[in-house]
Amino acid sequence: MxxxxxxxxxxxxxxxxxxxxxxxxxxxxxxxxxxxxxxxxxxxxxxxxxxxxxxxxxxxxxxxxxxxxxxxxxxxxxxxxxxxxxLNGTPSILIERGKIIESELKRNRYNLSDLLEELRIKNIPNIADVEFAVLETNGQVSVLSKSFKRPLTPEDLNMSPPFEGLPTVLIMDGKLNPAGLQHLSKDIQWLKDELEKQSVNRIEDVLLASLDTSERLFVQKKLNC
Incomplete structure (x- = not known):
């Protein structure tokens, strides 16, 4: 054994x-x-x-x-x-400008039910709203909505929002991340002071703490604390 x-x-x-x-x-x-x-x-x-x-x-x-x-x-x-x-094959266009390409469906043995399911998963229930749907070489379907059906972006409104980077994890499961503090040019005393403002006295009591680029500190305590 x-x-x-x-x-x-x-x-x-x-x-x-x-x-x-x-x-x-x-x-x-x-x-x-x-x-x-x-x-x-x-x-x-x-x-x-x-x-x-x-x-x-x-x-x-x-x-x-x-x-x-x-x-x-x-x-x-x-x-x-x-x-x-x-080795991998090439992508296939299944929908072009709202029209299903039947020949590509048959060539890839991809049925309409699967195609409609993929569109629903991507929150696009109506084929008429699809500009392109491409069957990628890994089997996933990439969908591009028509321009008038896409959500507005700040660029569409001539807005320039501030940069949003990834939050830096400072504490995870009660353990301090010194590299995160060093990256932000912060020290442990600063972190303890910020935790006290949120009624947290010990680092070990924190499930997760992270600081975003707007200097907002997210803190969640463990359940048993």
């Missing part, structure tokens, strides 16, 4: 490392060849972990070969547009 657990943990660690090396896109935006490699890696890792009669190296070597293949294909894909088209 201990041998099975050890082999499983080794293969698990190897697969996690392989996915990390392959990049975040592998998880969040799978392309066809990415999906094939991940499925093969998972299968190759499962066999040696289940059967102790198979040498562990027999599972490790194929995984490393697939990892190398993924890296090489990724490099080729980055340098060649033709290679990208061969």
């Amino acid at each position: 201990l041998i099975i657990i050890t082999r499983t943990l080794i293969l698990y660690a190897l697969v996690v490392v392989a996915l990390r090396i392959m990049g975040k896109r592998e998880i969040g935006q799978l392309q066809p060849f990415d999906l094939v490699i991940i499925l093969m890696i998972s299968e190759l890792a499962a066999i040696p972990s289940e059967n102790v009669g198979i040498p562990l190296i027999a599972g490790i070597i194929p995984i490393l070969v697939l990892l190398l293949a993924s890296i090489l294909l990724g490099q080729i894909e980055m340098k060649s547009e033709r290679a990208r088209a061969i």
Whole structure:
């Protein structure tokens, strides 16, 4: 039993490392060849972990070969547009200026029910309001509404709102983030003073505290405090 657990943990660690090396896109935006490699890696890792009669190296070597293949294909894909088209395919326009392109639906074996569902998910129930709908190479549908159906932006009103950056986390789950304080040129005494203004006496009692670019401090206490 201990041998099975050890082999499983080794293969698990190897697969996690392989996915990390392959990049975040592998998880969040799978392309066809990415999906094939991940499925093969998972299968190759499962066999040696289940059967102790198979040498562990027999599972490790194929995984490393697939990892190398993924890296090489990724490099080729980055340098060649033709290679990208061969490996990943090309986007397909499903709706153009409010008109469904039936030939593209048939070529991609994409039915109307799925298309309407994707539009509803993006809060566009009426096809007539769609300028373009594009089936991307990862299977997602990108939708561009017609100009008169898009929400107003400050630019449309000739307004220039102030810059809004990302808030800086200062405390997370009761633990101080010194790097965040340093980034904002603040010290811990400043933070304690600000917490006291919100009736918080200890950093350990804070679930989350962050400061935005407008110098507004958000603080939420833990439930048990």
